[in-house]
Amino acid sequence: MTGRRRRPPEGGEQPWRFALSVQAALLQSAWVGARLMIGYKAVELGATGFALGLVAASFAAPALLAALPVGRLSDRIGGARVALLGVAVFVSGPVLLCWANELWILVVAAAATGIGSLFVMIGQQTFTAHRGRDGTSDGTFAVLTTAASLGQLVGPPIVTLTASVGAVEASAPDTVLGAIACIVLVVLGLLGTPALLRADRQSAAAKRAEAESATDASGGAPKRRHRLVDLGRGNGLWRSVAVSAAVLVTVDLLYTFVPLWASEKGVSSVAVGALLAVRALVSVVSRVGLSRLVSRFGRKALLLVSIGCGVGALVALPFVAALGAIPVMVALGVALGIPQPLTMSWVVRITPKEVHGQALGLRMTANRFAQIVLPLGIGAVAGPLGVSVILWANAAVLAAALLIVTGSSVDDEEAPR
Numbered sequence: 433m434t435g436r437r438r439r440p441p442e443g444g445e446q447p448w449r450f451a452l453s454v455q456a457a458l459l460q461s462a463w464v465g466a467r468l469m470i471g472y473k474a475v476e477l478g479a480t481g482f483a484l485g486l487v488a489a490s491f492a493a494p495a496l497l498a499a500l501p502v503g504r505l506s507d508r509i510g511g512a513r514v515a516l517l518g519v520a521v522f523v524s525g526p527v528l529l530c531w532a533n534e535l536w537i538l539v540v541a542a543a544a545t546g547i548g549s550l551f552v553m554i555g556q557q558t559f560t561a562h563r564g565r566d567g568t569s570d571g572t573f574a575v576l577t578t579a580a581s582l583g584q585l586v587g588p589p590i591v592t593l594t595a596s597v598g599a600v601e602a603s604a605p606d607t608v609l610g611a612i613a614c615i616v617l618v619v620l621g622l623l624g625t626p627a628l629l630r631a632d633r634q635s636a637a638a639k640r641a642e643a644e645s646a647t648d649a650s651g652g653a654p655k656r657r658h659r660l661v662d663l664g665r666g667n668g669l670w671r672s673v674a675v676s677a678a679v680l681v682t683v684d685l686l687y688t689f690v691p692l693w694a695s696e697k698g699v700s701s702v703a704v705g706a707l708l709a710v711r712a713l714v715s716v717v718s719r720v721g722l723s724r725l726v727s728r729f730g731r732k733a734l735l736l737v738s739i740g741c742g743v744g745a746l747v748a749l750p751f752v753a754a755l756g757a758i759p760v761m762v763a764l765g766v767a768l769g770i771p772q773p774l775t776m777s778w779v780v781r782i783t784p785k786e787v788h789g790q791a792l793g794l795r796m797t798a799n800r801f802a803q804i805v806l807p808l809g810i811g812a813v814a815g816p817l818g819v820s821v822i823l824w825a826n827a828a829v830l831a832a833a834l835l836i837v838t839g840s841s842v843d844d845e846e847a848p849r
Contacts, residue, residue: 448563448631451624452556453579458621459519459552460583462614464708465591466526466545467491467687469610470538472595472701475691476604477535481822485811488688490539491546492803498547499800502554503793507786510632511559516625518551519618526614529607546800554789554796559628561780561788573773573780574722581719581769584712587617592705605701669782671840673795675735676775677802678833682742683768684803685810685826686711693819699754707754707761714765722773731774735837739830742767746827750820767830 474487506514525545532538560576595610687708694704718738725734745763752760776792783791810825 447627448559449575451627451631452559452576453582453624455515455621455624455628456556456576456579457583457586458617458623459522459549460580461587461590462522462526462583462617462621463545463549464584464587464687464712465610465614465617466529467684468588468591468691468705468708469526469529469595469605469607469614470532470542470545471688471691472605472610473529473532473538473607474535475695476607477533477538479535481692481816481819482808482811483535484688484692485807485809487535487538487542488684488807488811489804490542491549491684492800494543494547495550496797496800496804499550499554499796500790500793502551503558503789503791503796505789506554506558506793507789510629511555511557511562511789512625512628512632513555514558515552515555515628516622518548518553518555519622519625520548522548522552523615523618524548526611526618529611529614532607550796550800554792557776557792558789559632561776561792562785571723573776574719577769577773577776578716578719581712581715585709585716588705588708588712589702590617592701596702668840669779669791669794671836672775672778672782673798675739675771675833675836676779676795677798678829679739679742679768679771679775680799681802681806682746682764682826682830685807685822686764686768688807689819689822693749693823696819697753699757703754707757710758711761711765711768714762715769718766718769719773722770726774731778732837732840734770735774736834738766738770739834739837740767742830743827743834746823746830749823 470487471484474484479487502514522545525541525543525548528537528541528544532541556576557573560572563572591610591613592605594613595605595607597606597609690704690708691701693699694701699707741763745760745767748763749757749760775795779791779795780788806826806829810822813825
């Protein structure tokens with residue numbers, strides 16, 4: 433009897449998990465759909481490789497300076513409220529896309545979508561981090577990222593099929609119809625918000641009670657406050673952030689340059705949606721039972737194998753067409769599926785709870801910086817050489833992340849007391 437752990441009450445656990453999954457899946461569907469439609473619109477407007485890099489960077493640029501403040505805001509008012517603010521900004525991106533007949537309007541639409549998604553993602557990640565137990569959050573982040581992968585699974589086919597209804601050519605979808613589909617997905621994503629807001633209020637009340645109890649136990653002495661700038665000096669925070677940035681920028685480059693690859697190979701937009709859905713499905717499957725995989729093999733081994741799959745897949749993609757791209761997308765599904773929750777939990781594991789939002793904001797800042805510099809750099813340097821060199825340059829970025837993981841003590845680092 434004494435050896436059995438009590439399960440948490442269902443009323444306090446399952447509602448937020450389901451609500452978070454619904455919100456994350458639907459908003460991620462809208463996110464990847466908007467990225468695809470903006471990419472196709474850029475190709476329709478005659479964008480060059482550098483111009484496509486500029487559009488990709490526009491998703492990240494406004495959020496570069498905002499990520500840390502948004503993280504602090506999440507620590508202060510709760511992740512659910514921050515995510516709700518993000519939805520309000522996010523929806524303006526697809527709305528602008530409906531009237532984007534010039535590149536600069538497309539850049540503004542990408543920026544609005546990017547900063548809205550920043551609020552949503554940091555809000556959801558902070559919400560999730562505050563619900564980890566016993567110093568581990570692999571399982572809770574697996575819930576969030578699995579839902580996001582489900583969104584990436586259903587988003588491309590929903591949006592591309594909708595956009596193909598009014599298309600003149602199979603490889604040139606109707607981006608206005610695609611944008612409308614994204615708006616509908618965003619609105620549906622609000623369904624899980626009330627349960628998340630309620631969970632955050634309950635968590636805030638419990639946190640205040642815990643703080644009062646700790647103050648009484650310490651005789652009124654204030655609890656030591658940690659500063660994020662100090663935490664980055666003695667542990668692997670910068671390594672976890674760098675690996676995360678390399679993986680996340682691969683997702684961005686994939687959605688930005690796959691339309692260009694498809695145009696060169698003569699692959700239809702519906703086939704592109706199906707291929708990206710395969711990638712997302714594999715990412716979902718790869719996260720099932722992630723906590724057990726971590727217990728058996730360790731975080732470091734899982735990161736090395738999964739990122740290595742990504743390097744090989746990006747090297748191979750320029751050599752294949754639609755059918756050959758299926759195994760490539762399977763490998764990319766593993767590469768983009770496993771590392772994301774592991775790098776999130778890596779960041780959370782080595783930082784104290786009161787700065788989780790800031791740490792995740794720092795992670796997002798690095799992601800956004802990479803999303804600005806790498807697409808522009810790769811687009812400018814490799815763009816004139818064709819989509820093959822662009823994808824190989826992305827493979828080199830993942831290979832650098834592989835080296836960082838090799839030299840890191842991923843499984844041994846813990847947060848300072």
